[in-house]
Amino acid sequence: MTTTAETRATGSDFxxxxxxxxxxxxxxxxxxxxxxxxxxxxxxxIGGWAAFFLIGSSWxxxxxxxxxxxxxxxxxxxxxxxxxxxxxxxxxxxxRAGLIAGNLAIGMSYGYWMDKHTKHHANPNHDDLDxxxxxxxxxxxxxxxxxxxxxxxxxxFFPLLTLLGLSLKRDSVRALFNGTVKRPALEGTLLAVHxxxxxxxxxxxxxxxxxxxxxxxxxALFGVYLGLTxxxxxxxMPHPDGTEDFFRKQVLTSRNVRGGRLVDAALxxxxxxxxxxxxxxxxxxxxxxxxPVVQRYCAEIGVAYEITSxxxxxxxxxxxxxxxxxxxxxxxxxx
Numbered sequence: 001m002t003t004t005a006e007t008r009a010t011g012s013d014f015x016x017x018x019x020x021x022x023x024x025x026x027x028x029x030x031x032x033x034x035x036x037x038x039x040x041x042x043x044x045x046i047g048g049w050a051a052f053f054l055i056g057s058s059w060x061x062x063x064x065x066x067x068x069x070x071x072x073x074x075x076x077x078x079x080x081x082x083x084x085x086x087x088x089x090x091x092x093x094x095x096r097a098g099l100i101a102g103n104l105a106i107g108m109s110y111g112y113w114m115d116k117h118t119k120h121h122a123n124p125n126h127d128d129l130d131x132x133x134x135x136x137x138x139x140x141x142x143x144x145x146x147x148x149x150x151x152x153x154x155x156x157f158f159p160l161l162t163l164l165g166l167s168l169k170r171d172s173v174r175a176l177f178n179g180t181v182k183r184p185a186l187e188g189t190l191l192a193v194h195x196x197x198x199x200x201x202x203x204x205x206x207x208x209x210x211x212x213x214x215x216x217x218x219x220a221l222f223g224v225y226l227g228l229t230x231x232x233x234x235x236x237m238p239h240p241d242g243t244e245d246f247f248r249k250q251v252l253t254s255r256n257v258r259g260g261r262l263v264d265a266a267l268x269x270x271x272x273x274x275x276x277x278x279x280x281x282x283x284x285x286x287x288x289x290x291x292p293v294v295q296r297y298c299a300e301i302g303v304a305y306e307i308t309s310x311x312x313x314x315x316x317x318x319x320x321x322x323x324x325x326x327x328x329x330x331x332x333x334x335x
Contacts, residue, residue, distance in 0.1 A: 017293075041078055057207055069219075069220075070221075076102070084281055108168045113172075116131050140321075142327060161224045162221075165223035176191075231313075235320060235321075247303070252304060255273060256306065
């Protein structure tokens with residue numbers, strides 16, 4: 001086995017890990033896996049909408065709203081893999097499939113999300129450079145904490161997640177006009193088709209009250225599921241100070257979530273966040289096999305490797321949010 005001294009003599013710590021990962025064949029494409037996964041997600045979407053139209057004007061469509069919330073979140077996870085070129089090797093088929101999955105199927109701009117997510121991967125948990133931890137409704141550092149929401153954000157976290165799906169749609173539309181999206185006409189057209197078809201389906205099939213209830217349940221659960229998928233990954237982890245190399249920046253700011261195949265499927269493989277950040281193009285099913293390789297290597301060279309349960313990952317994120325608002329809660333109320 002290569003020693004730490006030998007590793008540093010022959011190249012960077014990441015280069016040695018990359019050699020081991022390549023030797024194990026873990027960067028190879030998995031077309032069979034993605035053929036099955038894309039088929040299952042597509043059938044869930046088609047089946048959900050088919051059930052919606054077959055059931056018709058009935059309160060039972062709220063059960064369909066739950067199914068479609070899951071299907072929408074799984075489609076978003078597929079779009080994530082497409083953006084990282086895990087499915088296709090080249091950009092053109094990845095982009096085409098991403099536009100169908102993101103813009104047309106769930107009403108989220110693929111170009112907007114890809115730009116945002118690329119910045120996150122380049123500087124995870126960086127207060128100024130990672131858009132996922134920048135000041136927003138939720139605040140992840142004390143310096144930016146202000147207002148009622150930041151004061152009690154740990155308690156408001158789950159209720160606020162119900163708005164995440166709508167927030168992504170709003171930000172997608174904004175991105176069409178601010179230069180973020182490279183093909184605004186195409187993306188705007190696909191988004192318009194999605195929004196028009198979605199609203200038309202609800203208003204033509206359901207009564208006004210049923211349509212409103214369906215919309216609330218569907219979009220709220222979609223937001224919660226999507227938020228719970230991404231929340232365990234970095235929230236509450238250390239923020240980089242700019243001195244870390246690529247390997248340490250990615251490992252030290254990320255958290256893995258242990259679990260079996262069910263957790264893997266529910267989180268779309270993002271429970272292997274450390275491996276994903278080190279090798280973004282690695283197909284999702286290979287992340288489970290890469291995990292022990294990366295963990296052992298981190299132990300060899302003395303780099304902390306965070307892995308915890310799903311419930312504890314949420315607890316850590318909530319504790320961090322609570323700590324961020326501590327100073328605000330200590331301030332006396334204005335007279």
